[in-house]
Amino acid sequence: MAGPEIKAPAFREFPTIPALQPGSMAGSQAYVASEKIQEAIGFQGKLDDDWQVTHDKAIAKMGDLLGKYRGLKVFMDSCVHCGACTDKCHYFIGTADPKNMPVARQELMRSVYRRYFTLPGKLFPSLVGAKDLTREVLDDWYTYYWQCSECRRCSVFCPYGIDTAEVTMAGRAILDTVGYGQKYSNEIIGKVHKIGNNLGLPGPALENTLEGLEEDVKDATGVDVKYPLDVHGAEVLLVTPSADFFAEPHIESLIGYGKVFHAAGISWTLSSKASEAGNFGMFIGNYDQLRKIALRIREAALELGVKRIVVGECGHAWRAAYAFWNTLTGIGAGANDPFAIELQKQLDPNYKQPSHICEVTWDLIQQGRLKFDKSANDDRIITFHDSCNVARASRMGDYAGGQFDIPRNIIKAVANNYVEMESSTIRETTFCCGGGGGVLTDELIDLRIKGALPRMEALKHVADHDGVNFMATICAICKAQFTKVLPYYGFNMRLVGGVHQLVSTAIKLGDEQ
């Protein structure tokens, strides 16, 4: 919004733990979903007038989740408040609000869990820090479960392996059940079902945009690179975040995917039905939505008769694809309903299903099927920002850590100047961009700016010492978030871009000579 004047926190000389500022982010709340948005995706429209009814529904839902997900129960029981996670969260580092310490964020739910689901909490609540669920507690849940990006950096440092994101997801699931949903995420989920993608881009607009891209690439290279839509019998179905069709710099990577397929001679298509890789069902911890959104991709694959399914540059989509598609939809082995079995017969077993676009490109590079003019990227000094869901919730290639190496290998194959950021801020301990997990919304801009602090500090270091002027990443949220917050830290918004944007710059299209 045009408002003044949110300032980024100052860069710290030493990354020490901030002095606590209790309640500093209590007023930073995501907009609550309207009844219309809630009901469109099958949630209760708004909170019941009678608090007791809300209370009972929330506790019942919590019991339901604890019964269904053993992990959640273990996470509720096993925390010993050791504090190893406290200073690992970018939101705590940036905001200094103690409720943004992962342990404290979880405690919001854990104290209620103890009150209603453990014997000591039922009998002697004050002795064990057990709390009644009150309206104030529920409001705190809403505020602080929507100040978590589910990036799971804290979990890397937890000696018990507690997955804080699962707690956040459970919190959001309970809030949705009682009619207290978040506008940004739930509106987007409604659009996926109604229009086919998060953006709300209808088929004709998608077609128009892709035609425009073909013209642009032809003008720039003289080559007829195609960006095909709904082509039956194509070998590859590419599923990518809809931001790739719309936003800068996202669209530069889409151009790059098309050039890779063109140069390798692989027939491919996009789908107007599955014109979105993202799956916000995961962000709100709702299995039914997660599955329903994922099934669109199976339907599109079956209709189009493709042999391979490839996912574009989207962090959480790759987690959903890599970790959940197999049992949700039968892409990969797992589900055993008739449609999943049909799909598994259709897909080519010589390829990983699904594959990440980086795996496709890296395989082609290794086979010598792509040629590059690396000097075309010589104006760039590049670093790579690992996106949380790719780094900590998935893998690429056939060995542990492939998800870190493969994007870097591609960058080094297409460009000459590569610099790594500080080691505690990359790979499995990468910092979230500050906008992931369903908080990439304008009213949370203060949180987003503050949450970007640790990444901006690491970037500042390589920008000052090594002249880095391009931060590559493979996530639509990271790209949008950095484009917005970089200027607050004194950087040019164009400093962020995609890995396939770099590929696009350097690739030789074969028929151009």
Add this chain to the structure above:
Amino acid sequence: MAMIEVNGKSYEVDEEGYLVNLNDWNEDVAVYLAQTENVTLTDQHWEVLNFLRDYYNEFQIAPAVRVLTKAIGKKLGAEKGNSQYLYELFPYGPAKQACKIAGLAKPTGCV
């Protein structure tokens, strides 16, 4: 729902100040919405706003930033066909701020 009042008429807007009913839009409303964004509308702004509305009428969505910059470049010359020019006109970003003033639905998702 919040309301805004322009020239004695009331219009419904959402939490972020976007028009709820897109048919409510008129030039006076645009001037008002621009003021709330600290943008003073000039002929250059109107060229962008009019293109946005035409595109929206055809496709029910705002154009991709790239489509917009290309169209502006064709119409006004290559030196204006870039997102920097659009950011000068609409500092909070052409996609969201210009859409709001043009009375279009806000693009959602990872943008």
